Amino acid sequence: ILNVEQSPQSLHVQEGDSTNFTCSFPSSNFYALHWYRWETAKSPEALFVMTLNGDEKKKGRISATLNTKEGYSYLYIKGSQPEDSATYLCASEYYGGATNKLIFGTGTLLAVQP
Amino acid sequence: DSGVTQTPKHLITATGQRVTLRCSPRSGDLSVYWYQQSLDQGLQFLIQYYNGEERAKGNILERFSAQQFPDLHSELNLSSLELGDSALYFCASSPGAIGDEQFFGPGTRLTVL
Numbered sequence: 001i002l003n004v005e006q007s008p009q010s011l012h013v014q015e016g017d018s019t020n021f022t023c024s025f026p027s028s029n030f031y032a033l034h035w036y037r038w039e040t041a042k043s044p045e046a047l048f049v050m051t052l053n054g055d056e057k058k059k060g061r062i063s064a065t066l067n068t069k070e071g072y073s074y075l076y077i078k079g080s081q082p083e084d085s086a087t088y089l090c091a092s093e094y095y096g097g098a099t100n101k102l103i104f105g106t107g108t109l110l111a112v113q114p
Numbered sequence: 115d116s117g118v119t120q121t122p123k124h125l126i127t128a129t130g131q132r133v134t135l136r137c138s139p140r141s142g143d144l145s146v147y148w149y150q151q152s153l154d155q156g157l158q159f160l161i162q163y164y165n166g167e168e169r170a171k172g173n174i175l176e177r178f179s180a181q182q183f184p185d186l187h188s189e190l191n192l193s194s195l196e197l198g199d200s201a202l203y204f205c206a207s208s209p210g211a212i213g214d215e216q217f218f219g220p221g222t223r224l225t226v227l
Contacts, residue, residue: 043218
């Protein structure tokens with residue numbers, strides 16, 4: 001059974017703190033790793049898609065890295081702001097020929113206090 | 115606005131009934147994904163269609179089915195509805211079959227009474 005795990009489940013930080021989350025996934029037949037930002041009462045919003053081992057992507061104060069050999073990805077937020085408060089989801093995609101697989105983690109809930 | 119549209123926004127129905135949720139992907143996107151978010155649960159991937167064909171399957175119940183039409187819009191059919199099927203159903207689209215950023219629609223809120 002393919003299982004994607006995210007840690008921590010939740011995180012409370014102060015405005016200005018930098019923080020990071022982990023996503024662990026099985027490496028076999030791995031194709032891509034997705035990070036999403038999901039605010040309450042809104043739809044998930046794609047942050048990054050990464051495919052290659054060692055990939056690093058950055059969008060403003062948010063960045064992510066990927067290690068496909070050991071099966072993990074880190075998401076970093078530098079200088080957290082209250083508007084960063086959301087659930088951060090990761091999902092891994094697996095290539096299966098005619099049928100692929102897409103597995104989501106349960107997310108990390110980030111609360112940034114002013 | 116992601117460019118993905120879903121109808122209806124809200125749906126209230128009774129147990130045992132059947133409903134159809136509709137999704138129109140962004141212009142040019144060939145993949146459509148369906149997700150379910152139940153109370154106290156995270157996002158559950160249901161199924162993906164790419165250019166009319168099923169491409170990936172998640173935790174979709176046998177009472178649920180989906181299809182993607184030649185114009186690339188997709189429908190998710192939910193039958194023999196149970197109270198536990200009450201959830202927010204999202205549709206997302208992406209250009210390719212795998213490894214692309216997904217753009218989510220606003221969701222359809224289904225309430226089964």
